[in-house]
Amino acid sequence: MLELYNTMSRTKELFRPISSPVKMFTCGPSIYSAPHVGNYRTFIWEDVLQRYLEYLGHDVKRVINLTDVEDKAIEEALGRGMPVGELTGGNAERFIAEAARLRIKLPERIPRASTSVDQAAHLIGLLLKKGVAYRHNGDIFFDPLKFEGFGKLFRLDMTKWPKVKKRFKLDTYPGRRWNLGDFILWHACGDDDDVCWETEIGRGRPSWNIQDPAMISEELGYSLDIFCGGIDNIYRHHDYNIAVMESVSGVELARYWIHGEHVLVDGRKMSKSLGNIVYPGDMVERGFSWEQIRFYLLSKQHRKRLNLNLDTAAELGVRLDALREMARELVSGTGGRQTLREQSVESLIDSIKVSFEEAMDNDLDVPAAVEGLSETIRRLQNLHKAGALGEGDIRMIEKGLRKVDSVLQFLF
Numbered sequence: 001m002l003e004l005y006n007t008m009s010r011t012k013e014l015f016r017p018i019s020s021p022v023k024m025f026t027c028g029p030s031i032y033s034a035p036h037v038g039n040y041r042t043f044i045w046e047d048v049l050q051r052y053l054e055y056l057g058h059d060v061k062r063v064i065n066l067t068d069v070e071d072k073a074i075e076e077a078l079g080r081g082m083p084v085g086e087l088t089g090g091n092a093e094r095f096i097a098e099a100a101r102l103r104i105k106l107p108e109r110i111p112r113a114s115t116s117v118d119q120a121a122h123l124i125g126l127l128l129k130k131g132v133a134y135r136h137n138g139d140i141f142f143d144p145l146k147f148e149g150f151g152k153l154f155r156l157d158m159t160k161w162p163k164v165k166k167r168f169k170l171d172t173y174p175g176r177r178w179n180l181g182d183f184i185l186w187h188a189c190g191d192d193d194d195v196c197w198e199t200e201i202g203r204g205r206p207s208w209n210i211q212d213p214a215m216i217s218e219e220l221g222y223s224l225d226i227f228c229g230g231i232d233n234i235y236r237h238h239d240y241n242i243a244v245m246e247s248v249s250g251v252e253l254a255r256y257w258i259h260g261e262h263v264l265v266d267g268r269k270m271s272k273s274l275g276n277i278v279y280p281g282d283m284v285e286r287g288f289s290w291e292q293i294r295f296y297l298l299s300k301q302h303r304k305r306l307n308l309n310l311d312t313a314a315e316l317g318v319r320l321d322a323l324r325e326m327a328r329e330l331v332s333g334t335g336g337r338q339t340l341r342e343q344s345v346e347s348l349i350d351s352i353k354v355s356f357e358e359a360m361d362n363d364l365d366v367p368a369a370v371e372g373l374s375e376t377i378r379r380l381q382n383l384h385k386a387g388a389l390g391e392g393d394i395r396m397i398e399k400g401l402r403k404v405d406s407v408l409q410f411l412f
Helices: 037-055 071-080 084-101 117-130 208-219 237-249 280-285 290-297 310-332 343-361 366-385 391-408
Strands: 003-006 011-014 022-026 060-064 133-136 139-142 182-188 197-199 202-206 224-230 254-260 263-265
Touching: 003 254, 022 037, 037 060, 037 084, 037 224, 037 254, 037 263, 037 280, 037 290, 037 391, 060 208, 071 084, 084 280, 117 133, 117 139, 117 182, 117 197, 117 202, 117 208, 117 237, 139 237, 182 208, 202 208, 208 237, 224 237, 280 290, 290 310, 310 366, 310 391, 343 366, 343 391, 366 391
Parallel strands: 022 060, 022 224, 224 254
Antiparallel strands: 003 011, 133 139, 139 182, 182 202, 197 202
């Protein structure tokens, strides 16, 4: 039975879906620049989660979004002297192409912040009517003190909330810290602003804090099974999502909150603001295959930090190549005479499935799953060389390995 660590409860919980198909939202990239290796680590373990749920027999409706209208995108486009749509469009194309090479299964439809502006305005209109949002100098802010339980995902100590009203107008703020005050939902626009829309609440553009709720409510409704993202989203962003969505709907936004740790470079988070970025293309130029990059980014369980080391990545790449070669030799071979057949053959073939599921059911422990799989393949290959596997055995091995690889996506 699958157990997942739920950030909301701070414990591992048995996965029990509330809907069919399972509704799963995974925070996508902010495409003011191209996604880096750290971003892709998150997208890859989220891909594994979706694939494993499907392996277990669940139908999954997953939404991943593109953030293409925010302060950073506008500033970056202005600095480059190009339209925002041209900047974000190129980065979106790159993301979709690289995701395919990394074998990340993307939904057919990927919503963007710019395609959900009317829904964002509609939600803000509801929040204004409920009195939890208000206008100030044309902008619209959310008052967290009007939402009971604000900060419950982070477990924010609300006794430290300032007595003097403060407003935070930027879409995002650097670092892992809390902005103790009201957060922006809507940026008013002047006549000369290019990135603006005419909506039911006036002329302007949605802030980052309302964009996910708009896309989620349009695509999945107001109640999800799983909400995923990077660990930094526990600071502000996901609690903002909860406050907005639950203020509108009155129902729990998500049952399970799953967060993954960062890729570090020299002990520091990989981030565009720190300038220590490594892109998948950089690793490809160093001789890594896309399968090796996926394998490396799954080499630590998703709740553990991964300190980027290209020498270690190269060693793991060699290990993956050897594992792939053994697996391919096994499934492409023919059966022997079985003169040495033992009962252990049957149990070894069964262990492909059993050991894989045992590891994956333990909070998606991919490294443990790979370790068990590697040992099983090695022992089966030795038996195969000794003539102890029949034709039927080989076909069963192939079926088991391909089933497992429907989740892992790096064996074949």
